Amino acid sequence: xxxIAVFTSGGDAPGxxxxxxxxxxxxxxxNLEAFGIYRGYEGMIDGRIKxxxxxxxxxxxxxxxxxxxxxxxMRFKTPEGRKQAYENLKEAGIDALVAIGGDGTFxxxxxxxxxxxxxxxxxxxxxxxxxxxxxxxxxxDTAINTAIEAVDKIRDTADSHxxxxxxxVMGRHSGYIALHTGIGSGAGCIxxxxxxxxxxxxxxxxxxxNDRDKMFNMVIVAEGNRSGNAMxxxxxxxxxxxxxxSKVTILGHMQRGGAPSCRDRVLASRLGxxxxxxxxxxxxxxxxxxxxxxxxxxxxxxxISQAKKPKSSMLEMARILxx
Ligand code: F6P
Numbered sequence: 001x002x003x004i005a006v007f008t009s010g011g012d013a014p015g016x017x018x019x020x021x022x023x024x025x026x027x028x029x030x031n032l033e034a035f036g037i038y039r040g041y042e043g044m045i046d047g048r049i050k051x052x053x054x055x056x057x058x059x060x061x062x063x064x065x066x067x068x069x070x071x072x073x074m075r076f077k078t079p080e081g082r083k084q085a086y087e088n089l090k091e092a093g094i095d096a097l098v099a100i101g102g103d104g105t106f107x108x109x110x111x112x113x114x115x116x117x118x119x120x121x122x123x124x125x126x127x128x129x130x131x132x133x134x135x136x137x138x139x140x141d142t143a144i145n146t147a148i149e150a151v152d153k154i155r156d157t158a159d160s161h162x163x164x165x166x167x168x169v170m171g172r173h174s175g176y177i178a179l180h181t182g183i184g185s186g187a188g189c190i191x192x193x194x195x196x197x198x199x200x201x202x203x204x205x206x207x208x209x210n211d212r213d214k215m216f217n218m219v220i221v222a223e224g225n226r227s228g229n230a231m232x233x234x235x236x237x238x239x240x241x242x243x244x245x246s247k248v249t250i251l252g253h254m255q256r257g258g259a260p261s262c263r264d265r266v267l268a269s270r271l272g273x274x275x276x277x278x279x280x281x282x283x284x285x286x287x288x289x290x291x292x293x294x295x296x297x298x299x300x301x302x303x304i305s306q307a308k309k310p311k312s313s314m315l316e317m318a319r320i321l322x323x
Contacts, residue, residue: 001032001095001096001119001279001280002032002033002093002095003032003033003034003035003092003093003094003095003096004023004027004032004033004034004035004094004095004096004097004098004276004279005034005035005036005037005049005089005092005094005096005097005098006020006023006024006034006035006036006037006052006068006097006098006100007036007037007038007040007041007043007044007068007097007098007099007100008020008040008066008068008069008070008100008101008125009040009041009070009071009072009073009099009100009101009104009105009108010040010070010072010101010102010103010104010105010125010126011070011072011101011102011126011127011256012064012065012066012070012256013125013126013127013137013138013139013140013142013143013256014064014065014127014138014139014142014143014256014257014258014259014260014261014264015125015138015139015142015260015261015264015265015267015268016065016066016068016070016100016125016138016139016268017057017060017061017063017064017065017066017067017260017268018060018061018138018260018264018265018268018269018272019100019123019125019138019268019269019271019272019275020036020057020060020066020067020068020100020272021057021060021061021269021272022268022269022270022271022272022273022275023098023272023273023275023276024036024052024053024054024056024057025054025057026272026273026275026276026277027276028053028054030276030280032276033051034051034052034053034054035049035050035051035052035092035094036049036050036051036052036067036068037049037068038050038068038069039068039069039070039071040068040069040070040071040072040073040101040105041071041073041075041076041081041085041105041108042071042073042075042076043069043071044076044085044088044089045073045075045076045081045084045085045088046088047088047091047092049088049089049092049094061260061265061269062259062260062265063259064142064256064257064258064259064260065257066100070101072104073108076108076112077108079115082111082112082115082116085112086112086115086116086118089118094118095118095119096118096119096120096121096279096284097109097118097119097120097121098120098121098122098123098272098275098276098279099120099121099122099123100122100123100125100138101122101123101125101126102124102125102126102128102130102131102137103126103130103131103304105122105125106122106131106287106300106303106304107300107304109122109285109300110285110300110301110304113284113285113300119279119282119283119284119285120284120285120300121275121278121279121283121284121285121286121287121288122286122287122288122300122303123138123268123271123272123275123287123288124137124138124271124287124288124289125137125138125139125268126138126139126140127139127140127142127143127170127171127177127255127256128140128170128171128172128174128176128177129171129174129176129177129308130171130172130173130174130176130308131287131289131303131308132298132302132303132304132306132307132308133287133288133289133291133296133297133298133302133303133306134287134288134289134290134291134296135289135290135291135292136263136267136290138260138264138267138268138271139256139260139264140176140177140264141260141261141263141264141267142258142259142260142261142264143170143177143255143256144177144180144181144184145261146251146254146255146257146258147169147177147181147185147251147255148181148184148185150167150249150251150254151167151181151185151187151218151220152185154167154218154249155185155216155218158216158217158218158247159216161216162216163216163245163246163247164206164216164217164219164244164245164246164247165216165217165218165219165246165247165248165249166219166221166230166231166233166234166246166247166248166249167181167187167218167219167220167221167230167248167249167250167251168221168222168223168229168230168231168248168249168250168251169181169220169221169222169223169251169255170223170251170252170253170255170256171193171222171223171224172223172224173193173224174193174194174222174224174308174309174310175192175193175194175195175222175224175225175309175310176310177222177255178190178191178192178220178221178222178225179192179222179310179314179315179318181220182220182318183314183317183318183321185218185220186218186321186322187217187218187219187220187318187322188202188205188206188209188217188218188219188322189201189202189205189217189219189220189322190219190220190221190315190318191219191220191221191222191225191227191233192222192225192226192310192315193222193224193225193226194226194309194310194312195312195315196226196227197227197315199227199233199236199237199240201319202219202233202237203237203240203241205217205322206244208323219233221233223250230248230249230250231248231250234246234248267290270290270295271288271289271290274288274295275288278297283297285299285300286298286299286300287299287300287303
């Protein structure tokens with residue numbers, strides 16, 4: 001391997017820049033030429049492949065977003081798009097790829113590696129933490145810290161007005177952000193995509209709080225919650241029971257932004273460094289992760305087909321602690 005290219009794809013996540021920096025600098029340490037592909041698979045198809053030197057990635061470890069930009073590519077889902085992408089890589093003389101992203105990014109990498117003979121390693125970069133083969137994904141820690149900071153602020157006004165608040169957090173089909181935000185903010189109730197929380201359970205929490213003269217409560221709802229989003233649950237509660245003045249806040253894309261936490265910077269640095277090390281050892285078509293503080297390699301096929309979900313015992317614990 002002489003020339004490697006790195007790209008970010010799918011939803012951006014804080015810490016992606018730290019990963020790019022680690023990939024480029026480790027490549028430079030091993031005298032490899034590094035290239036950046038701009039806008040993920042889209043840029044690969046459009047030939048937006050540029051050399052990137054060790055000094056080019058200075059002063060980015062602390063920055064949110066991704067300096068390489070990102071995209072969700074429909075064209076890469078077609079054989080023609082992938083063919084064009086491969087031709088561009090060959091023309092630039094790229095020998096190996098480091099893909100930073102989530103499920104969709106790894107799915108693209110898996111298909112590409114079946115069709116063309118180019119080694120690829122994947123780094124899990126998504127705020128959702130829904131990637132199998134790693135305890136945590138790059139960006140998750142920052143996102144949950146952003147979310148609890150927002151929830152803490154909402155709580156001040158909820159407390160002052162004795163209002164009930166439903167706060168909706170991101171995560172697509174996964175409840176990790178909601179579960180951690182809920183536990184970390186001491187929410188009264190948490191709604192996740194993975195487990196049922198009956199509306200009556202929320203009513204019970206509210207009644208008990210009422211009995212103790214605690215008139216406000218924070219409820220965290222995952223956007224992919226199986227029984228509806230925050231607005232739907234708030235409406236259902238209002239239809240079924242009188243007397244709860246509730247407000248809904250959707251945190252939205254603010255959860256994706258901001259400077260990465262130290263944990264995310266360290267995770268991204270470790271994974272970016274190992275990406276080059278494992279490529280040089282001849283590994284290919286694997287996703288890298290850290291499990292119990294050890295590096296783990298998971299074939300793309302396994303990483304995309306295995307579901308990862310939060311522990312039900314943590315939700316149970318949250319129920320007990322919110323009494
Ligand atoms: O995967 C990250 C994520 O932020 C999800 O939590 C969310 O459902 C989705 O991306 C939103 O995607 P987009 O920014 O393309 O609307």
